[in-house]
Amino acid sequence: MSPLRPPSPPHPSGRRIKNPHQLIAESGADLEGHGLKRTMGLFQLVCFGVGAVVGTGIFVGLSDSVAEAGPAVVLSFVLAAITCIFTAFSFAELGSAIPVSGSSYSFAYATLGERVAFLVGWCLLLEYGVSVSAVAVGWSQYVNELLDSLFGAQLPAALSAGPGDGGVINLPAVLVVMMAATLLARGVRESAGATAAMAVLKITILVLFCVIAFTAFEHGNLTPFFAQGAGGVTAGASLAFFSYIGFDAITTAGEEVRNPRRNIPIAIMVCIGLVTLLYCAVALAAIGALGPKAVADRPAALSIVVDQVTDSTVGGGIIAFGAVVAIASVVLAVMYGQTRILMSMSRDGLIPRIFERVSPRTSTPVANTWIVAVVFAVPAAFSSLDVVVNLTTIGALATMVAVNLAVIVLRRRNPEVKGSFRVPLYPLSPLLGVAFCLYLMYGTGWATWVQFAVFLGVGSAVYAFYGRSRSRLAGAGAAR
Numbered sequence: 222m223s224p225l226r227p228p229s230p231p232h233p234s235g236r237r238i239k240n241p242h243q244l245i246a247e248s249g250a251d252l253e254g255h256g257l258k259r260t261m262g263l264f265q266l267v268c269f270g271v272g273a274v275v276g277t278g279i280f281v282g283l284s285d286s287v288a289e290a291g292p293a294v295v296l297s298f299v300l301a302a303i304t305c306i307f308t309a310f311s312f313a314e315l316g317s318a319i320p321v322s323g324s325s326y327s328f329a330y331a332t333l334g335e336r337v338a339f340l341v342g343w344c345l346l347l348e349y350g351v352s353v354s355a356v357a358v359g360w361s362q363y364v365n366e367l368l369d370s371l372f373g374a375q376l377p378a379a380l381s382a383g384p385g386d387g388g389v390i391n392l393p394a395v396l397v398v399m400m401a402a403t404l405l406a407r408g409v410r411e412s413a414g415a416t417a418a419m420a421v422l423k424i425t426i427l428v429l430f431c432v433i434a435f436t437a438f439e440h441g442n443l444t445p446f447f448a449q450g451a452g453g454v455t456a457g458a459s460l461a462f463f464s465y466i467g468f469d470a471i472t473t474a475g476e477e478v479r480n481p482r483r484n485i486p487i488a489i490m491v492c493i494g495l496v497t498l499l500y501c502a503v504a505l506a507a508i509g510a511l512g513p514k515a516v517a518d519r520p521a522a523l524s525i526v527v528d529q530v531t532d533s534t535v536g537g538g539i540i541a542f543g544a545v546v547a548i549a550s551v552v553l554a555v556m557y558g559q560t561r562i563l564m565s566m567s568r569d570g571l572i573p574r575i576f577e578r579v580s581p582r583t584s585t586p587v588a589n590t591w592i593v594a595v596v597f598a599v600p601a602a603f604s605s606l607d608v609v610v611n612l613t614t615i616g617a618l619a620t621m622v623a624v625n626l627a628v629i630v631l632r633r634r635n636p637e638v639k640g641s642f643r644v645p646l647y648p649l650s651p652l653l654g655v656a657f658c659l660y661l662m663y664g665t666g667w668a669t670w671v672q673f674a675v676f677l678g679v680g681s682a683v684y685a686f687y688g689r690s691r692s693r694l695a696g697a698g699a700a701r
């Protein structure tokens with residue numbers, strides 16, 4: 222049973238919009254010590270961000286972006302980072318003004334209304350759920366690489382890749398999803414210490430990679446720099462964007478952060494800056510060592526580069542081991558996020574109540590966790606990486622468009638709700654955020670757009686036939 226919360230009073234506009242004051246009051250954000258415990262400081266918050274962001278995108282996706290952009294992939298990373306920065310400003314403003322859990326879904330509910338909030342929640346199924354599948358598929362490549370360097374043998378392709386990638390079923394990907402569900406259902410979460418350790422591990426592995434790969438650096442490998450022209454840079458940026466997804470996790474911790482109004486925006490900026498530096502260095506090191514062709518379209522590319530540079534399988538094995546641990550932690554974190562978003566939506570009455578049911582034995586949403594695991598194990602088993610990466614990316618970008626718009630709506634409609642952080646150059650920053658997001662969405666290609674349109678159509682139908690009539694907010698009398 223969920224604790225009963227008093228329903229929000231109707232929004233003055235008469236539309237189904239959650240009153241931001243009510244949201245803040247419900248979360249106890251202005252009363253330190255109420256609600257969840259405020260234990261996270263700035264360092265932990267940055268670690269939390271790095272832990273959520275660095276994963277399959279750089280370890281595996283790098284080779285796809287290099288295939289699109291050549292050495293100019295560095296610019297693709299920068300383009301993706303700029304998109305994130307504008308959007309991160311918006312996340313930071315909303316996160317500091319309305320410091321509640323639930324992230325973009327809650328922000329949209331307080332500004333753009335219930336229908337849009339539902340669709341944002343629906344897109345989060347791509348950004349979180351489908352990305353669990355994507356990250357798991359990437360994990361499986363490094364498991365194979367690790368097995369290879371430990372035992373000199375890999376799993377047969379039939380059992381370690383989906384039909385699109387020349388296999389039948391991707392068993393390691395299914396395995397990691399099920400392991401994460403088992404841990405989450407038992408209430409095992411990364412402790413603050415483990416989160417920090419994981420972030421340090423990721424940074425160490427990537428720095429180690431750069432140090433090794435730079436020993437074999439040759440400028441010649443970086444020319445021609447614009448191997449595939451400007452179009453390649455754009456396509457590469459859409460792919461590279463995946464490796465930044467997750468920075469908004471920082472804003473989902475709103476209720477557990479000390480001094481959120483100051484720490485959340487700073488943590489977002491530090492996290493994106495650090496990650497961009499790392500990614501550009503890794504890309505330059507990898508291409509500088511072996512040239513773009515040897516990096517492009519290779520599974521477990523970072524391990525392979527190190528193997529070739531050091532002429533042994535030990536270094537590559539170490540990188541693979543680090544990647545296996547690091548990527549598994551992303552699966553855990555993202556699946557956790559998905560279950561909590563579904564819990565918020567269920568508490569609002571927009572999806573069936575089974576998602577908010579908490580097991581009395583473990584105090585975790587067990588049914589919710591297993592539904593998520595089983596549903597997203599299917600694309601993990603049978604999809605190829607680029608399909609799930611593109612779907613995750615387009616879903617994430619769509620929610621970010623909504624977040625940028627939410628800033629504008631909040632400032633116009635509730636100018637009194639202010640956080641400590643305000644986006645610079647308003648309204649230019651959120652508008653540029655929208656523009657960059659749309660640009661990268663465009664870069665995902667028409668096939669992804671078609672899949673996305675179908676997905677949104679289904680979501681609208683679910684809202685029309687289910688969520689709309691069962692909404693708690695509607696029960697409060699604000700229905701229109």
Ligand SMILES: NC(=[NH2+])NCCC[C@H](N)C(=O)O
Nearest residue numbers: 274276277278348352464467
């Ligand atoms: N909230 C999320 N969807 N996180 C997925 C993060 C994916 C992560 N950027 C990676 O490269 O593996």
